[in-house]
Amino acid sequence: MALFEEEPRKKKLVHEIGQDLSALSVGELEERIDLLRGEILRLEAEKAAKGATRNAADALFRR
Template sequence: MFADDDQPKPKRLHEIGCDLTFLSAGELEERIAVLHDEIARLEADKTSKTSSRSVAESLFKSK
């Protein structure tokens, strides 16, 4: 009966466009790794969706 809005939202490790001035080289490396992981996740999902679409298109092509 409790709304999910009542829960604190986890802090993002990195926000696009944020100020990088006070971050150490180690912190930057950590953020780069997180962003690489996210890019890989996005590319995998894109590949999955485009391959599904290709299969669907091939089923509906006229012969």
């Protein structure tokens, strides 16, 4: 028994578009859905930020 045992690391959840889902449990599918929803929110936020930057640049150069 080691003096300092490392806690088991949780495997990072990765989803590949188009992968076979038949081996996943309902819980694992829910985790994937949550992961993808979070990623969609992140992408939409980045899109909005870039849109705001573009709008500011357009407004500046229209003067």
